[in-house]
Amino acid sequence: MLHVYCNAHARRKFREISGDDGKFFVERYQEIYALEKVAQTLDPNGRLAKRQEMRPHFEQIRVRATELLDTVSSRGGTATAINYFLKNFEALTRFLDNPLLPIDNNHQERQLRNHVIGRKTWYGTHSQRGAQTATILFSIVESCKLNNINPREYIQQVVRDIHQKKFPLSPAQAAAAQTR
Numbered sequence: 001m002l003h004v005y006c007n008a009h010a011r012r013k014f015r016e017i018s019g020d021d022g023k024f025f026v027e028r029y030q031e032i033y034a035l036e037k038v039a040q041t042l043d044p045n046g047r048l049a050k051r052q053e054m055r056p057h058f059e060q061i062r063v064r065a066t067e068l069l070d071t072v073s074s075r076g077g078t079a080t081a082i083n084y085f086l087k088n089f090e091a092l093t094r095f096l097d098n099p100l101l102p103i104d105n106n107h108q109e110r111q112l113r114n115h116v117i118g119r120k121t122w123y124g125t126h127s128q129r130g131a132q133t134a135t136i137l138f139s140i141v142e143s144c145k146l147n148n149i150n151p152r153e154y155i156q157q158v159v160r161d162i163h164q165k166k167f168p169l170s171p172a173q174a175a176a177a178q179t180r
Contacts, residue, residue, distance in 0.1 A: 005091040007032070008104035013081035021078060024064060028057045036103045044099035051096045058093050061085065111142055140171065147175035 007029070014025035032054045039050035065082040072078040085092065095101035144151040149171050161168040169177060 002094060003091040004094050004101050005088045006104045006106075007092055007095075008106050010081070010085050010088070010092055013077075013084055016077045017081055021064075021068060025061055025081070028061050032057050033103070039099075047099040048097075051099070055093070055096055058089075058096075062089055111145075143171040147171045149175055149178075
């Protein structure tokens with residue numbers, strides 16, 4: 001198991017730095033994300049090659065961060081951003097060598113957002129079975145979204161299949177069946 005850190009978090013910390021130093025880090029990250037946008041359109045080998053173009057940008061950030069570290073207050077936001085980046089440099093750049101790893105975890109965080117926002121609404125499950133049912137339904141809905149299936153239509157089809165004593169398809173199987 002390998003740690004892969006989120007570059008969006010590192011970039012966000014650098015955005016909080018004012019002045020030329022903050023601008024330098026943010027501009028490097030803009031270049032990195034521009035390259036990643038292109039890399040995402042490529043096959044795994046092309047993605048890996050495009051990501052190698054990011055390595056010099058990360059090195060520039062590391063060199064500048066190392067130079068600045070001794071010149072800033074250890075309690076300020078600049079030191080916090082620099083320390084986060086330097087301490088986690090290896091995990092922040094691990095995606096450069098593996099085309100299957102994401103540059104950040106924004107996609108995963110977006111998937112969790114609905115459940116976090118609505119959790120107070122769902123406190124009313126009142127039972128372990130109700131909580132388990134909600135968990136299953138959330139998993140089905142998110143699986144449908146990942147497979148570009150309308151969750152409402154999918155669940156209706158599953159209910160029809162069950163009533164007709166058919167074995168229902170998973171969201172991935174339903175998506176594959178639609179493309180045939």
